[in-house]
Amino acid sequence: MPSISARQVTWNSLSWLAAPVAGLLCLPPVYVAYLACTAHPSVWTRLWTTRVPELLLNTFALAFSVAFGTLLLGVSLAWVVTRWDFPGRAFWEGALVLPLAMPTYVLAFIYSYLLGAGGPVEGAWQRLVGPEARLPSPHSYAGATLVMTLDTFPFVYVLARTALLNMNASYEEVAKACGASRPRILYRITLPLMRPAVVAGLSLVILYVVSDFGAVSLLRYQTLTYAVYQQLTGRYDQAAASILSLLLVVIALLFLYLERRSRHRSRFYQTTGRYRRRMPHPLSPLATILATLYVSAVWMASFGLPALLLIRWSWGALSSGAVDARFWAFAGNSVLLSGLAATVAMLLGFPLAYLATRRSTRLTQLSLQTAYAGYVLPGPVGALAWLAIVTNLMPFLLGSAVILVLAYVVHFLPAGLQALEPALEQVTPNLEEASRSLGLGLAATLRRITLPLAQGGMATAWVLMFLQSMKELPATLLLRPVGFDTLAVRVWLEASEEYYQLAAPSALLLVMMALPVIVLLEAQQRRAA
């Protein structure tokens, strides 16, 4: 049996092993910052005087309007399905999370078809009003707001719903007994209690909007993230791209910091054990119709109609023979790359999370936190970073799949860690210690105690990282090896030339792979609530 001191040494050296992994993970943002800082001052001045103000304005305007839109949709929908009872309520409660399965660029190309010049909505409008009638273009601020809102409102909806379900009915009843009017109860009791959840949802939305590439590029709305990609691909200019990237990283960091601070200041605790859930209020037939209309309209716009269109187009593509061996090869590439990425991320993330939960030292905590660096790296920024790192430091890796897998790992590890960390925290160290004291080594304890107990969370983490990698677009576009297109790349290549029918089968497959996972996670969430 190893002596205590030997064990101590093992743990320490393990902690030191975590450091290089963390170093690898925060290499991209650091390298981008380095590139930006070494760029010629004239590039800085040119950007600040020409592009940056407009891009900042566009980015913030979009983030603001989408946050506002998701706030309205998310909270009102959560209210409708938790506070009111009407036929079909349970169905809608689950169905409203489905838009999460739809990548933003898929929704974007569907809406640029629907609302675009010469599209079906304009056609219908012209039949009503006359052939000269015009509709506002979807390739605009309004269009980008619409698409991003429809795609991201479930983030707010899910968290607001949980908050409403977990709210103790007695708070509102006490207020009512004290003679407070209904609007007053809403403003003084219910909404403040929902605030932490809603803020968390909104910050997810904002981070998502700021880092989105697919939708804004197909809708040609200039945000910082899109500008980074354009600098990289439309111009011959890495320096400008790195400066815009640094700006994005700083914004994302600031935002995360503010978000954490605001969360600290607004926590609510259930202080008594007398928790009662509020029962939903049955609706009159007329109100039922109105509620159903509202919920189904949002659902159709965000998921139903796009899914139907994808199915129709895919059917057309299928019957014209566009779903051939090449298509399945692309699907295979997607699965292979994403599977590798999720597995490597798991192998790198597990020790980080494990060490941080079991031997919490400053070093292990720091390593874990740096693994979240991927959060502040929107896709094109990550792609730029890896492109530059590989070109300058490891040219032998250029054009190989390794670099793509690395980019996925760094970008999506945070999503995995968020599922992995709680899973490991829930395994009580007592069990592991008991196992160790009965003579099992660290490896055997891991294999026989920790891994089986944390299995569920690990599977969730793997699947989340897998799915995110599947739909990743900008890094894949820039770093893919020759002859190694993925489904996401095919969607983008076809959709950006507006060959919707050819884009549809790949898009549909992406959505179909995400659906079961979302349904399972939703079921889990509801059991927990």
Place this chain on the structure above:
Amino acid sequence: MFHYHFQSGSGCFLVGGLVSLLIIAAAQTALSAPETEHLVVYSGRAERLIKPLLDAFQEKTGIRVDLLSSATTEIVNRLHAEGARTPADVLVTNDAGSLERARQLGLLRPLSDPGIAAVIPAPFRAADNSWIGLSGRVWAIVYNTSLVKPGELRSLLDLANPQWKDRIAIPNAGSEYLQAGVSVVHAVYGRDRTKRFLEGLKANAGTQVYGKSSQIVEAVAKGQVALGVVNHYYISRYLVNQPTAPIATLLPDQYEGGMGVVMNVAGIGITAHAKRPHLARRLVEYLVSEEGQKFFADLNKEYPLRPNVAADPSLPPFKTIRVAPVPLARLAELRESALSLIEEVGLR
């Protein structure tokens, strides 16, 4: 102590991670190991306009062709970043400006056999034969014959006149040929005039900005707008399917002293670091052969550049067209300022 590293689960995970990375790397290298008979083509031309030719070449010669399609500038950037390690043997793009740019960056090599290049007239290839034009396209105006009389406009710049407010359709700012067109107008008329032209174009088009030129032609045919700017072949293609559509082609600036139409070519070059230049040369040879020229141009109803190869009969004869006097190679240097102008004016 060392012993424990390998017994510990976390260590195994770390090692496992690195090992799997190495395995991928090895697999990659194995996959990309040079075979005798295969060729890697980087292409900025829409896949459906190049794949059939490569398939035909593969059929004919038994040389396997691997294709990477992407946006033109991106593919040139990629070639540049990869330097000597690039797997690409051949670069194909739809824009002479980007080919010239690649030549200036030293990414292309002059064709070793000048005889192959000589079948294409000199204005359509690089001075040192680093790239060779394969097909030509011109910027044409498509108009609705019941809404516009041919005499109502004669210059591209007329499109900015207020009389066309809400009556024209234009391609989006991302399209390469809009960028090339603006470059040419800029070179001929200077910055201020070009800027006014773009502002007028933007105001007149309003929301009628399309991602796909076939939709512009369709909007004109349906009478939603009176005119549109597109590459010439979109008009011919539409008329093949809808011969009775009320549309016609107008080549602008053809009057005495006029600028002439904006022209651009799709072309090909062999990369400076090609591993298989001899195979690449065979592809070039095929594409400039009479058979290849006919196939390449007809696939998209463009003009073959080899003089004795006839263009599609539905097209106005190439010899009669007045072309803007801006050498194709200059498109490279003109591009940056054209992009800035487009951004400044805020075309979508």
